[in-house]
Amino acid sequence: MKKILQHDLVRRSALFTLPVVAAALVGLVSIPVIMGHVGATQWGLLATIQGACLAFNLMVGLGWGATGPSMVSALPTRERKATYAESLRIRGVAFVVIAPLAVVACTALTGLPVSTTLLAVLTYVAPAANASWYLIGTNRPIALFAFDGAPATLGQVAGLLAVVRFGTLDAYLAATAAFTLVGVVGSSLYVLRRPEDGPARGAHRRWQTTLKAQIPGFAAAASWTAWSALPIVLVQLIAPTAVTLFGVADRFLKFGALAVGPVLQAVQGWLPEAGTSSVRVRARQALLVAGAMGVVGGGAIALLAPAASSLLTDGKVVLSFGIAALVGAAFLFDAVSHVTAMAVLAAMRAQRALAASSALNIVIGLPLVAAMTAAFGAVGAVGGLVVVSLAMALLRVGIALRRIQVDEFTTRLSP
Structure with missing residues (x-):
């Protein structure tokens, strides 16, 4: 310890x-x-x-x-x-x-x-x-x-x-x-x-060259902003009666995002600073840190959100343990996905993968959340966030691990 x-x-x-x-x-x-x-x-x-x-x-x-x-x-x-x-x-x-x-x-x-x-x-x-x-x-x-x-x-x-x-x-x-x-x-x-x-x-x-180099980062930032702001708009448009319940659930995700920020900032500066020879080792460590942070934060949300929601809303809106568990899972997968994208993939120069995954997050993710909201209301909206965040986490971690393995293989072949 x-x-x-x-x-x-x-x-x-x-x-x-x-x-x-x-x-x-x-x-x-x-x-x-x-x-x-x-x-x-x-x-x-x-x-x-x-x-x-x-x-x-x-x-x-x-x-x-x-x-x-x-x-x-x-x-x-x-x-x-x-x-x-x-x-x-x-x-x-x-x-x-x-x-x-x-x-x-x-x-x-x-x-x-x-x-x-x-x-x-x-x-x-x-x-x-x-x-x-x-x-x-x-x-x-x-x-x-x-x-x-x-x-x-x-x-x-x-x-x-x-x-x-x-x-x-x-x-x-x-x-x-x-x-x-x-x-x-x-x-x-x-x-x-x-x-x-x-x-x-x-x-x-x-x-023009400088601006072109900013496209992956801009896509990632735009994706993150849209993913943070648009789900509640979709709920308002599709299931207005569920917006209050979803809004409280979404607020816990926003608080969780605040907690992720300092860790992400630290990893972004720490991961690449020791040079290319250390990036692979530090990238693995960063993935472990993101996973641990997601598990701890997600578990805390799942356990505490029902009581906390009652306290914050004076008992008017209380999240069930089922919805709280979904919110905790969404935080877990979102934390892993976000740190992997903004820190690990960025440090490993995986710009195309970063931009492509960011585009998929919006093009596929938001329609899925909309469909699940129409079918199941607030529970469906939160469930949609879980499904999309899980898919993004698996995709981005898979890309990162693949890049790490390729770099290690290339290093072994180098004279």
Whole structure:
């Protein structure tokens, strides 16, 4: 046990947990405060904007947020800053182009003033231009907290104080936008001014080549976002009476995803950093870690979700042990699938497999969830998540193990 606790991967995971816990706690507090001072309708419009901005955030961040950590961790130190600078230029241009479109879309979607949606876009889309993926890949959890976690958390706290004082959504968003911009600018200056990571200018590459390399990561990120957001929309459209029960079940999966985040971030930086000779060994260890995390987390959800759902909803919506077991199984398979895709396959340069599996997840997975929802309601929706997550986990782990075996065979044949 002592050896496990002292493992570098465990230490990194613990450090990466800090910003996640801080953001989760403030996020829980913010809901009743905002509702209480601007009303449930305004809060609902804010939630709608947050959902819409996920898509625009993806368009700005491209694939760097998904596979960037593994990519930069595998680079020689002297090439890292130039790679980041190239990414920053592309994402900066993307933000300048996409931000006005996001403002127009959010204004049309909600009917809120342009001033409000502009502040929202700065809060929820601008973070795609920060250096968080680079800080994860280069194992700088303290800097990640200082320039990503802390601005997000402090911005929410300042926003809550502002909304209590002024009672408007604009006051909340002005505070969050200000702290977001501080984090984005600060993180980039931190990276670009560090002499340890080489020069900011490197070998010139055509921007088309760089963008093409982002397709697998973008596909994986888009798949993960869609898979997180769309099932509850399908339930609302197909079986509206089941949406409350499914919404509570889905909330436990979202909490589980928060727990996966720090471990994924740690693995993304740890797996490739020791060089290609160690990737195979570390990839196997990463798969074991993902499986263990899934079993522990899934088991906890299965056992605790019935009582926790009753507590959180004041007894109005209580998950049965059967549904809780399905939610736990979905978490188990989803954790294995996600870590395998974003860390193991990314580190092993299995870009095509990553992109293909991400596309299958949406093209086949969502229709299956829709069909099972139509047949069995909320239970069918959760069961559909289990089936699709299991299939994705088996597919991605199978691809990863195959790549490991091929690399080992090639190594044995090498002189």
